[in-house]
Amino acid sequence: MPFVFQRVFSMIPTLAGVVVGIFLITRVLPGDPARTLAGEQAAPSILAKLREHMGLDKPLWQQFVDYTAGLFRGDLGYAWHTGHPVAEDFATRFPATVELGIAALFIGVIAGIPLGVLSAVKHGRFIDHVTRVISLVGASMPLFWLGLLVIWLCYSQLGWAPAPVGRLGDDVQPPTHITGLYLLDSILTGDTMALGNSFAHLIWPALVLSVGAIAMISRMTRSAMLEVLGQDYIRTAHAKGLSPTTVVSVHALKNAAPAITTIVGLELGQLLGGAVITETIFSWPGIGGYVTKSIDATDYAPVQAITLLAAVIYLVVNLLVDLSQGMFDPRVRHG
Amino acid sequence: MTKRILSTVALGLAAVLGVSACGTNANSTSAAKKTDASLTVAHSEGGKTLDPAEANDGTSDTLVIAAYDQLVTYEKKVVNGKPVAKTETIVPMLAESWKADKAGTTYTFTLRKDVTFHNGKKMTSDDVVRSFKHIADSASASFLYKMAGIVSVTANGENSVVITLKNTNHLFLQILPMYSFSIIDMDAADKAGDPKWLAKNTAGTGPYVVDSWDPATEAKLARNDKYWGTAPAIKTVNMKFIGDASNRLQLLKKGSVDLALELAPKDVETLKDSSGVVIDSRPSNKILFFAMNNKVPPFDNPKVRQAISYAIPYDKLLTDVMKGQATRMKSAVASSTPGFVTTGYTATYDLAQAKKLLAEAGLATGFSFTFTLGSGFPDWNDDAVLIQAELAKIGVTMNIQNMARAQFLEALAGKNVQSYISRWTSFVNDPGYHLGLLLTSTGTSNYANYTNPQLDALWTKAATEQDAAARNTLYEKAQLLINQDSPWAYLYEYNIVVAQRSTVDGYTSYPDALIRYAQLNKKNT
Numbered sequence: 068m069p070f071v072f073q074r075v076f077s078m079i080p081t082l083a084g085v086v087v088g089i090f091l092i093t094r095v096l097p098g099d100p101a102r103t104l105a106g107e108q109a110a111p112s113i114l115a116k117l118r119e120h121m122g123l124d125k126p127l128w129q130q131f132v133d134y135t136a137g138l139f140r141g142d143l144g145y146a147w148h149t150g151h152p153v154a155e156d157f158a159t160r161f162p163a164t165v166e167l168g169i170a171a172l173f174i175g176v177i178a179g180i181p182l183g184v185l186s187a188v189k190h191g192r193f194i195d196h197v198t199r200v201i202s203l204v205g206a207s208m209p210l211f212w213l214g215l216l217v218i219w220l221c222y223s224q225l226g227w228a229p230a231p232v233g234r235l236g237d238d239v240q241p242p243t244h245i246t247g248l249y250l251l252d253s254i255l256t257g258d259t260m261a262l263g264n265s266f267a268h269l270i271w272p273a274l275v276l277s278v279g280a281i282a283m284i285s286r287m288t289r290s291a292m293l294e295v296l297g298q299d300y301i302r303t304a305h306a307k308g309l310s311p312t313t314v315v316s317v318h319a320l321k322n323a324a325p326a327i328t329t330i331v332g333l334e335l336g337q338l339l340g341g342a343v344i345t346e347t348i349f350s351w352p353g354i355g356g357y358v359t360k361s362i363d364a365t366d367y368a369p370v371q372a373i374t375l376l377a378a379v380i381y382l383v384v385n386l387l388v389d390l391s392q393g394m395f396d397p398r399v400r401h402g
Numbered sequence: 403m404t405k406r407i408l409s410t411v412a413l414g415l416a417a418v419l420g421v422s423a424c425g426t427n428a429n430s431t432s433a434a435k436k437t438d439a440s441l442t443v444a445h446s447e448g449g450k451t452l453d454p455a456e457a458n459d460g461t462s463d464t465l466v467i468a469a470y471d472q473l474v475t476y477e478k479k480v481v482n483g484k485p486v487a488k489t490e491t492i493v494p495m496l497a498e499s500w501k502a503d504k505a506g507t508t509y510t511f512t513l514r515k516d517v518t519f520h521n522g523k524k525m526t527s528d529d530v531v532r533s534f535k536h537i538a539d540s541a542s543a544s545f546l547y548k549m550a551g552i553v554s555v556t557a558n559g560e561n562s563v564v565i566t567l568k569n570t571n572h573l574f575l576q577i578l579p580m581y582s583f584s585i586i587d588m589d590a591a592d593k594a595g596d597p598k599w600l601a602k603n604t605a606g607t608g609p610y611v612v613d614s615w616d617p618a619t620e621a622k623l624a625r626n627d628k629y630w631g632t633a634p635a636i637k638t639v640n641m642k643f644i645g646d647a648s649n650r651l652q653l654l655k656k657g658s659v660d661l662a663l664e665l666a667p668k669d670v671e672t673l674k675d676s677s678g679v680v681i682d683s684r685p686s687n688k689i690l691f692f693a694m695n696n697k698v699p700p701f702d703n704p705k706v707r708q709a710i711s712y713a714i715p716y717d718k719l720l721t722d723v724m725k726g727q728a729t730r731m732k733s734a735v736a737s738s739t740p741g742f743v744t745t746g747y748t749a750t751y752d753l754a755q756a757k758k759l760l761a762e763a764g765l766a767t768g769f770s771f772t773f774t775l776g777s778g779f780p781d782w783n784d785d786a787v788l789i790q791a792e793l794a795k796i797g798v799t800m801n802i803q804n805m806a807r808a809q810f811l812e813a814l815a816g817k818n819v820q821s822y823i824s825r826w827t828s829f830v831n832d833p834g835y836h837l838g839l840l841l842t843s844t845g846t847s848n849y850a851n852y853t854n855p856q857l858d859a860l861w862t863k864a865a866t867e868q869d870a871a872a873r874n875t876l877y878e879k880a881q882l883l884i885n886q887d888s889p890w891a892y893l894y895e896y897n898i899v900v901a902q903r904s905t906v907d908g909y910t911s912y913p914d915a916l917i918r919y920a921q922l923n924k925k926n927t
Contacts (some may be wrong), residue, residue, distance in 0.1 A: 098808025106458050107811055107824065110846040116541040149617040150451040150601040160618055215648060223652045230658035231649055232642050233619045350644045352618035365808045
């Protein structure tokens with residue numbers, strides 16, 4: 068437990084660095100948020116007024132003090148390009164990204180790990196080559212292209228996929244808000260209508276987004292498994308007469324687990340990054356599309372908030388991965 | 403093709419019927435009856451605010467115009483069989499009549515007595531006075547308020563408002579129909595206590611009520627069944643915000659949306675063969691020009707600027723880049739703006755003439771310059787590359803410097819950019835507004851530093867000229883001067899392209915290029 072506290076405590080300077088860093092970067096970069104908001108036809112008098120409204124007329128140190136004071140109050144600022152407070156925008160968009168990310172990661176894990184195991188067990192054989200080609204193609208596939216292809220093929224041509232206009236169809240009401248994850252909420256509230264519809268909307272972008280994760284996870288699983296399968300105790304296990312399935316799933320996979328968990332944890336970060344493209348293509352109302360629009364608009368508050376959020380997520384995921392290592396391997400268990 | 407012609411004819415007929423059927427209420431078109439139809443529209447952006455005085459992007463403006471009304475609005479006319487706004491003629495809306503005094507500086511508006519806000523409150527002169535105060539205090543629309551020359555707005559009894567102007571100003575009545583000058587129930591806004599309440603909520607008298615608005619996904623509009631004017635035919639409007647242009651195209655092809663906006667010109671071309679889809683492409687007053695900084699050598703020499711204007715492959719820009727969704731721009735103001743003339747404009751694609759002009763300017767061997775390309779508009783990029791290739795043929799090297807949009811706008815404001823491409827739409831369809839901002843020496847958007855004292859004098863004289871014909875004569879002289887000086891090379895005038903299912907009808911174009919949902923209706927529903 069003290070280890071956890073120590074790790075959580077050590078996040079503070081990192082986060083403070085992120086807060087200062089992103090504040091400065093947003094301000095140093097060229098581009099005037101007031102001008103971007105007001106558009107190309109704006110007169111100087113409009114800009115002056117707008118800067119005053121946006122608090123940009125204050126000295127930099129004052130802006131920083133206001134920003135950090137706001138953070139301590141839990142106030143993330145105001146997103147000028149949406150006309151809503153950042154916290155409100157997050158509340159509606161973040162669950163959408165989490166839902167998409169988790170779904171993609173889930174697909175990545177259930178497809179990637181078996182593929183990797185299969186590939187390692189059948190090392191050098193035909194199936195191994197096939198799996199490696201799949202993972203190579205998956206890793207190098209441009210997401211926007213794949214997304215457009217899926218929409219063109221599965222929506223326009225075949226009619227399997229619903230219109231790529233977000234999380235639900237027009238005629239379906241969102242389930243009662245509990246977590247903001249539509250799939251989970253509709254299960255919890257027994258809303259079968261929303262369940263089916265949100266699943267149909269979620270599966271396509273999740274599949275597209277998962278392709279990179281499948282590739283990475285299967286590759287890392289393969290190499291971790293290959294390393295483990297070469298160990299003496301595996302030979303012993305075989306010699307003891309254990310069935311190959313038991314050897315692979317109990318003895319080998321468990322020992323390959325730390326490496327696999329690390330890559331799965333890192334993949335979650337990658338997925339949040341990849342979500343930017345997938346969300347834009349599928350009009351998925353998540354943080355990804357919000358990020359690009361905020362940056363385009365040089366809208367300081369949401370850019371700062373998203374960066375901070377991303378840092379927190381990365382730190383927490385890393386902590387969880389580190390902690391999980393002890394579960395698989397007592398040697399790295401922390402006192 | 404036959405289908406297109408037929409639908410154009412149908413549209414034209416509907417428009418003629420519509421214009422003749424509505425004398426007083428210009429916010430609705432055809433004699434369409436209230437139906438239960440719903441309309442789904444794919445917009446490219448989700449909007450930034452619902453506050454009429456702060457809105458300045460297409461989606462926000464469209465929402466504002468659906469939920470609010472203004473004191474007056476534009477008359478309509480039919481051009482090439484299609485209904486368009488007749489901006490020269492202003493007709494009643496929330497004000498049933500108005501009169502100006504002899505000097506043209508005091509206007510008395512008489513308000514309709516039967517108008518209520520969406521919450522049921524009756525609209526009175528007090529609401530008008532407070533709405534105008536809100537506009538005057540706003541960041542965005544305060545600029546128009548100043549341009550209209552408004553000095554005071556006072557209530558004269560419950561149903562009459564007196565507006566006084568600093569001088570006679572013909573722009574005043576041109577500015578009032580703009581969405582920025584919407585009449586707001588300021589009581590509702592004040593009651594909420596939040597100064598940003600109007601950014602997220604509406605309190606208008608308009609034909610639609612904004613039921614929900616989430617800039618990330620969609621907005622839902624419901625018909626205002628107690629609307630004082632002709633009720634809209636469409637009961638509900640779903641505005642979908644689809645960032646990707648190719649997705650908007652597919653949604654339309656598949657019939658998931660009834661209308662798609664902001665399609666790429668090459669996509670519009672492919673839609674022509676699509677059954678069930680009608681393309682309404684018509685001229686707008688959105689122009690695109692190649693500006694050369696008149697204070698930065700060698701562009702301080704008019705001959706050099708003219709030489710460039712002879713080296714631009716105009717037809718290629720229209721056919722290869724815009725795929726026919728644009729027309730030649732032939733004067734400093736758009737061709738649909740009253741008072742437009744092409745006098746003094748002679749440029750065509752003629753490299754021999756370009757070389758001759760360069761030689762006269764003492765630059766027979768050519769020169770090189772920096773061109774700044776702002777991001778965000780694919781056509782600008784294509785235009786720049788085509789122009790670069792032509793200039794190379796006359797020995798001129800054009801170095802293209804790319805810039806992100808935010809950076810680009812900031813660079814322009816510095817007035818040091820040597821050359822650039824920029825678009826412009828004059829929401830007030832008037833040469834005074836247009837030239838005043840873009841080309842007079844004090845124009846706030848005159849980033850190319852064009853200065854001509856004669857033009858300034860003509861513009862100042864026209865600004866207070868009450869007679870429209872006399873004013874236009876002055877603006878014609880102004881255009882002659884500019885066209886000869888060639889501060890810009892004129893590239894093209896964009897078409898407004900609305901791609902819609904063939905069941906949709908009633909679209910009327912306005913200088914602001916916004917869709918008025920209240921004017922649309924659906925056939926066979």
